[in-house]
Amino acid sequence: MNSAINATNATMAPVATPYFFYGLATLAIVSAFLVITRRNVVHSALALIVTLLSVAGLYLMLYAPFVAGVQIIVYAGGVMVLFLFVIMLVNIDRSYKEKRFSGLWPIGLAAASALFTLFLFAFIKGRALFPDRMMLLPESSNTQQIAGLLYGDAGKMGQYTFAFEIASLLLLVAILAAVVMTKKRA
Amino acid sequence: MPDFVTSYLGSTLTPGEAGNQFWALVYVFVIFAGVSLAVMSMNWLERKALAHFQIRLGPMRTGPHGLLQPIADAIKLLLKEDIIPAGADRFVFWVAPLIGLLAAFTVYTVIPFGPSQAVSDMNIGILFMLGVSSLGVLGVVVAGWASNSNYPLIGALRSSAQMVSYEVAMGLAVVSAILMTSLNETGTGTLSMIGIVRAQQEQGVWFIFKFFPLGLIAFIVFAIAMVAETNRAPFDMAEAESELTAGYHTEYSGLRWSLFMLAEYAAMISVSSIAVTLWLGGWMRPFSRLLRGSAWDLIFSLFPAVTFMGLAAVAFVGVVRMPRRSDFKVQKIGLAVFGWLLGFIALMLLIIAIAGRSNGAAIPSTVNQSIGYIYWFLLKVAVFMYLFIWYRATWPRYRFDQLMRVGWKVLLPISLTVLVATAIVGILLS
Amino acid sequence: MVPISTLHYLIVAAALFVLGVVGVLTRRNLVVILMSIELILNAVNLNLVAFSRMWGNLHGQVFSIFITADAAAEAAAGLGILIAFFRNKETVNVDEIDLLKW
Numbered sequence: 001m002n003s004a005i006n007a008t009n010a011t012m013a014p015v016a017t018p019y020f021f022y023g024l025a026t027l028a029i030v031s032a033f034l035v036i037t038r039r040n041v042v043h044s045a046l047a048l049i050v051t052l053l054s055v056a057g058l059y060l061m062l063y064a065p066f067v068a069g070v071q072i073i074v075y076a077g078g079v080m081v082l083f084l085f086v087i088m089l090v091n092i093d094r095s096y097k098e099k100r101f102s103g104l105w106p107i108g109l110a111a112a113s114a115l116f117t118l119f120l121f122a123f124i125k126g127r128a129l130f131p132d133r134m135m136l137l138p139e140s141s142n143t144q145q146i147a148g149l150l151y152g153d154a155g156k157m158g159q160y161t162f163a164f165e166i167a168s169l170l171l172l173v174a175i176l177a178a179v180v181m182t183k184k185r186a
Numbered sequence: 187m188p189d190f191v192t193s194y195l196g197s198t199l200t201p202g203e204a205g206n207q208f209w210a211l212v213y214v215f216v217i218f219a220g221v222s223l224a225v226m227s228m229n230w231l232e233r234k235a236l237a238h239f240q241i242r243l244g245p246m247r248t249g250p251h252g253l254l255q256p257i258a259d260a261i262k263l264l265l266k267e268d269i270i271p272a273g274a275d276r277f278v279f280w281v282a283p284l285i286g287l288l289a290a291f292t293v294y295t296v297i298p299f300g301p302s303q304a305v306s307d308m309n310i311g312i313l314f315m316l317g318v319s320s321l322g323v324l325g326v327v328v329a330g331w332a333s334n335s336n337y338p339l340i341g342a343l344r345s346s347a348q349m350v351s352y353e354v355a356m357g358l359a360v361v362s363a364i365l366m367t368s369l370n371e372t373g374t375g376t377l378s379m380i381g382i383v384r385a386q387q388e389q390g391v392w393f394i395f396k397f398f399p400l401g402l403i404a405f406i407v408f409a410i411a412m413v414a415e416t417n418r419a420p421f422d423m424a425e426a427e428s429e430l431t432a433g434y435h436t437e438y439s440g441l442r443w444s445l446f447m448l449a450e451y452a453a454m455i456s457v458s459s460i461a462v463t464l465w466l467g468g469w470m471r472p473f474s475r476l477l478r479g480s481a482w483d484l485i486f487s488l489f490p491a492v493t494f495m496g497l498a499a500v501a502f503v504g505v506v507r508m509p510r511r512s513d514f515k516v517q518k519i520g521l522a523v524f525g526w527l528l529g530f531i532a533l534m535l536l537i538i539a540i541a542g543r544s545n546g547a548a549i550p551s552t553v554n555q556s557i558g559y560i561y562w563f564l565l566k567v568a569v570f571m572y573l574f575i576w577y578r579a580t581w582p583r584y585r586f587d588q589l590m591r592v593g594w595k596v597l598l599p600i601s602l603t604v605l606v607a608t609a610i611v612g613i614l615l616s
Numbered sequence: 617m618v619p620i621s622t623l624h625y626l627i628v629a630a631a632l633f634v635l636g637v638v639g640v641l642t643r644r645n646l647v648v649i650l651m652s653i654e655l656i657l658n659a660v661n662l663n664l665v666a667f668s669r670m671w672g673n674l675h676g677q678v679f680s681i682f683i684t685a686d687a688a689a690e691a692a693a694g695l696g697i698l699i700a701f702f703r704n705k706e707t708v709n710v711d712e713i714d715l716l717k718w
Contacts, residue, residue, distance in 0.1 A: 017619075017620060018618070018619070018620055021620045021624065025624075025628045028628065028632060029628065029631050029632065029635070032631075032632050032635040032636070032655055033635060035635070035639065035648070035651055035652065035655060036635055036636075036638055036639035036642070036643060036648065036652060036655075040275070041645060041647050041648060042275070042278060042328070042331055042332075043277075043278070044647075044648055044651060045647075045651065046278065046281070046328065048651050048654065048655070049324065051632070051655065051658070052654075052658065055632075055658050055661070055662055058625065058628070058662060058665075059662075059665055061620075062625070062665050062666060062668070062669045063669060064665045064668065064669070064677050064680075065308065065309050065310045066309070066310055066313070066677065066681075067661070067665055067677050067680050067681060067684075068310070069310040069313035069314050069317055070313075070681055070684055071661075071684065072314070072317035072318060072321070073313060073316055073317035073320060074684050074685075074687075074688055075654070075658075075684070075687070075688075076317070076320075076321055076324075077317055077320030077321055077323070077324075077353075078320070078350070078688060079654065079687065079688055079691045080324065081320075081323055081324065081327065081346055081350055082350075082691055082692065082695060083647065083650070083651065083691070083695070084324070084327045084328065084331070084346070085327070085343070085346055085347075086647065086695045086698060086699060087331075087647055088327070088330075088331055088339065088342070088343060089699065089702075090647070090698070090699070090702045090708050099644065100643065100644065100645075101642045101643060101644065102641075102642055102643070102644045102710070102711060103711075104641075104642075105641075105642040107641075108637075108638060108641025108642040109638060109641075109642060111637075111641060112634050112637045112638040112641060113634075115633075115634055115637060116630060116631070116634040119630040119633075119634070120627075120630070123623060123626060123627065123630075127623075130621070130622045130623050130626065130670070131621075131622070131670065136672075140309055141309070142309055142310075142674075142677075143309055143310060143313075143376075143377050144374050144375075144376075145674050146674055146677060146678060146681070149674055149675070149678050150678060150681075159675075160678050160682075163682065164682075167682055167685045167686070170685065170686065170689050171685060171688065171689050173689070174688070174689030174690070174692045174693045175692065177692070177693040177696055178692040178693060178695070178696035179696075180696075181693075181696035181697055181699070181700045182696050182699045182700060184703075
């Protein structure tokens, strides 16, 4: 019985992976393209949500379920709702009539393409730096191991505990900034 | 039978863990059908129960005691004209109900109806559930914006503010329950839905009674926040009909509107499942520590059969109380058939319960156990479903500023305090 | 079919990063620019998680969680600035943000 389960498990993984990867990667890049080209800001935001969700899918394929969960709950559920909220507060009717791209767009596009060429060049030249091997991370204890790094294991302080506390301070500052800046002054 | 069908039978893993796509697909279809059926019966039950709360009869004409009302409603909604308002953003208007529906149904992949009766057991189960169910707010916001109309926009803004606010208190209450799962020898907790119920099994106490009253307070905070999350009365600001006609779905009609309703009821069931899993012991039967032994096991395994017998008895009482007039004949026969159907289910459950006990046969015993798990889980969820109706019948709607005040100034401090107190008590006692 | 290696993920991340840069450099709407910054941060996250898989440890994932927290803070503060600006000038067009250009 057990061997049968293992057998199906072993044959399942390699078949699906490349298709899922190419599907999710295409979805992410196409909708990222839509984010920067749509005239309507709400459409951009919806496309960005699709990008974020497909990147979360890529995290799952990289054996990082906790990061994927954080991505969904913080980005897609939190930040994007904030974006949509703000889009509805500010008047978007005007932006229909305005030009989408700034006057300097050819220069920006050229700079960005140069950057992409640089990336590709680095990837091809530095092929040896990125070995083909992929470690198999233990997926079933991913959250617990991340907690060990953040909070510490067995009474010891974790490697990133201090940085984690600083991050909470950063969030506090951001909350204060948002409240102070959006408050109506008398 | 092919190997991929039989290889999974008798496994104690969920299909997702066992890597069996066939059974995972079967589970997905069963859950989808079950949730749709539950939403339909919930629709009938809500109308009936609300009517009886207000000393009315509710639907009586479509089928005996209005039993066919949900089907009639569904047909009506499917046949209605599908209106897209002028000036609406057509694509977004079309996609908004689907976002809500997807978010509401995706979370069912991790809901544990039993130790192996879930589509999959994720390491991040509860985080996944909270995250995906929080995507539902996107559907609401986008629907309000795409309608290009004032009432929906105000409803959407209200509703998104409300859902985002209550998510905070809800999340903190959930964290305090997750903290309780780490009270074992290893000191490691879990986010997996099945793992959380297992932790309650090992500690021998439902988390609602753990560290009394801390678990209870966290549960109450969650129970309030989940009503606000699903936009139900008394927190149904998003669709306050006296102020906003229907809130974010004012401009929707026909099929799309019914998709919103389906998403709302599916979300109600899924948040109730979170509450049941985290605080009420999931699939465990009550008093599994106190009243144990084979005699008690037998008695508790008869519960599903007894429940259906009771429902059948109610149906037959209805048959007897039908007016003795010829024009009620069809209704009478229909109700009798329905009663016989319930009685037949009860009989099957009874046979399984007895057969599972008798001679230690493997298959009836596991089937019997699975039925027990699913029955107790669904019973607990059903209690919450009834509570949702009860709230709606009992309490007046909150004003928006009161709602925000309750969320930020009452629930959030309480849940933070409970979280810290749980951590302190947990350290002191371990 | 070629097995998926770290390089595949890096190329996807590079594409997302460049699309984000294009958005920041060419769009005029401040909201879209903020969204493009989110794209850039996501590309960095994807890189970090891919490297975490390559080396077989979780430090990359922890860093990506920090970056997510940073992105949330950035979005809150950035949108706060946007609303404050919109209240003064009734626009979200970056070409019109020129109060200091005198």
